[in-house]
Amino acid sequence: MRNPVLLHKTASQVQQELEACIGCNECLLACPALDEPLTIDVLNRETFGGPISAPVARFARSCYQCGACVPPCPVGLHRDAMMMWLKIRLYRSGEED
Amino acid sequence: MPALRSSSPYDYAADREWAGTRGYPLFFAYLKPRNLLRIGLGLLIAVAGLVFCIWYSRNGSDPTPDSLVGLIYAVLGTAFLLLAGLLYSLHRRSRKSKKVIGGLRSALGWHMFFGLTGLALIFYHSFGNFNPRSGTYALYGLIALVISGIIGRSLDRIMPRLIAKEASKALTQDGEDRIEAISQQLQAIVEHNTQRVRGLTSSSASSAVSAAPERVRSAGRGRTLHGPWDLAYLTLEETPQELSRYEQSYRLVPDRKSPLSRPGALLPGAQEQMAALQAVEHAMRREQFYRYVIRYWRIFHILLALVTAGLVIWHLEYAASLVIPTLFH
Ligand code: HEM
Ligand code: SF4
Ligand code: SF4
Numbered sequence: 001m002r003n004p005v006l007l008h009k010t011a012s013q014v015q016q017e018l019e020a021c022i023g024c025n026e027c028l029l030a031c032p033a034l035d036e037p038l039t040i041d042v043l044n045r046e047t048f049g050g051p052i053s054a055p056v057a058r059f060a061r062s063c064y065q066c067g068a069c070v071p072p073c074p075v076g077l078h079r080d081a082m083m084m085w086l087k088i089r090l091y092r093s094g095e096e097d
Numbered sequence: 098m099p100a101l102r103s104s105s106p107y108d109y110a111a112d113r114e115w116a117g118t119r120g121y122p123l124f125f126a127y128l129k130p131r132n133l134l135r136i137g138l139g140l141l142i143a144v145a146g147l148v149f150c151i152w153y154s155r156n157g158s159d160p161t162p163d164s165l166v167g168l169i170y171a172v173l174g175t176a177f178l179l180l181a182g183l184l185y186s187l188h189r190r191s192r193k194s195k196k197v198i199g200g201l202r203s204a205l206g207w208h209m210f211f212g213l214t215g216l217a218l219i220f221y222h223s224f225g226n227f228n229p230r231s232g233t234y235a236l237y238g239l240i241a242l243v244i245s246g247i248i249g250r251s252l253d254r255i256m257p258r259l260i261a262k263e264a265s266k267a268l269t270q271d272g273e274d275r276i277e278a279i280s281q282q283l284q285a286i287v288e289h290n291t292q293r294v295r296g297l298t299s300s301s302a303s304s305a306v307s308a309a310p311e312r313v314r315s316a317g318r319g320r321t322l323h324g325p326w327d328l329a330y331l332t333l334e335e336t337p338q339e340l341s342r343y344e345q346s347y348r349l350v351p352d353r354k355s356p357l358s359r360p361g362a363l364l365p366g367a368q369e370q371m372a373a374l375q376a377v378e379h380a381m382r383r384e385q386f387y388r389y390v391i392r393y394w395r396i397f398h399i400l401l402a403l404v405t406a407g408l409v410i411w412h413l414e415y416a417a418s419l420v421i422p423t424l425f426h
Pocket of ligand 3: 020021022023024025026027028040072073074075076077078079
């Protein structure tokens with residue numbers, strides 16, 4: 001049985017992970033939710049802050065936190081947590097509007 | 098109270114007005130042309146199969162599961178179900194060199210396509226015969242499996258949004274840990290109030306100390322106790338002890354009506370922070386629950402797939418014992 005679920009990460013932790021990302025694409029290749037071509041640099045750039053483009057927003061909403069992106073990462077990063085941060089930003093922007 | 102400075106690298110204020118895509122609706126669907134194609138093809142197979150099934154039931158010579166038509170439905174349906182179970186599982190485990198971005202999503206689309214149309218074909222194969230035999234149990238298993246897949250797919254949409262909502266409560270506007278922020282606030286409140294209370298007690302204590310000799314002096318003004326202590330002598334005037342007892346500043350236990358008797362009154366703001374702390378803890382517990390729902394529903398779906406595979410194999414064995422002798426006759 002796998003370990004207990006890991007909860008969300010903070011903005012600082014997400015930023016650290018984004019800085020550590022080597023852009024190898026392994027997480028995106030393992031993802032069963034990503035339905036369109038997306039480059040990792042665009043995703044990383046838009047994850048932390050600033051405007052979110054439509055393809056990144058579609059991917060963020062479609063991500064279902066399955067965690068399939070975590071084991072293939074050679075650096076041990078948590079793409080699922082980065083996607084959750086994007087989800088939170090989208091969620092909050094919806095609450096404000 | 099000292100203002101707590103955020104050390105977050107994320108600037109919420111700057112991010113508030115971003116132009117671009119915003120919002121996270123509860124229900125949404127992104128239907129790409131190839132997804133529509135898959136849905137169209139699935140509907141076509143299901144409807145064509147149904148129409149032929151109805152027509153054959155009315156006009157056909159032998160509308161039973163073990164007739165030629167029934168067996169064609171069975172073989173097609175089983176092939177579809179096998180494809181549903183195997184294609185996606187194998188694609189997930191395939192070597193990365195074979196993968197392309199979006200490939201796994203496409204495989205999941207075909208998984209759902211084959212699962213749903215496969216169930217429809219097996220349903221037509223039954224031709225309305227639901228006797229309590231192995232085939233019926235296999236069909237029930239398949240129905241439960243497909244329903245569990247549909248529910249799982251819906252949970253995969255709903256749960257992550259609920260998680261985002263709860264996680265949002267557990268983070269400050271700047272995306273930092275709210276528990277940490279609240280603990281800092283609490284500490285600041287305690288320190289701030291401790292200083293106030295210290296200031297209060299030291300000023301009141303010093304005034305009491307300076308006032309006490311004065312009262313003693315005024316109480317005893319004009320009357321000095323000279324000579325031996327006379328036990329029969331009782332003064333009707335207030336003693337220094339009585340004076341100090343009536344003094345307001347010495348009433349350290351507030352009476353019940355006093356606003357000071359409210360819990361937390363001696364630490365203003367602390368109660369609100371404690372409530373906020375509890376709210377964050379509840380949010381994190383809910384987040385954990387939603388994450389477990391996603392995880393365990395997937396495990397349930399896979400277990401159901403294994404049980405159903407067992408039921409189908411049991412039924413195939415039974416069907417083989419019926420069909421193989423007729424083939425040799
Ligand atoms: C005959 C029918 C089906 C069989 C035998 C089956 C079997 C399986 C198996 C074995 C897995 C695990 C794959 C893996 O992790 O390696 C799986 C996953 C899944 N199935 Fe099915 N399934 C069927 C029908 C459906 C249907 C009809 C749906 C939805 C409408 C569905 C939705 C899903 C989903 C969402 C997953 C999880 C995908 C993931 O994140 O890995 N399944 N199924
Ligand atoms: S957690 Fe999200 S990003 Fe990671 S593999 Fe699953 S759906 Fe894709
Ligand atoms: S697998 Fe890890 S290092 Fe590679 S792109 Fe994804 S997050 Fe970055």
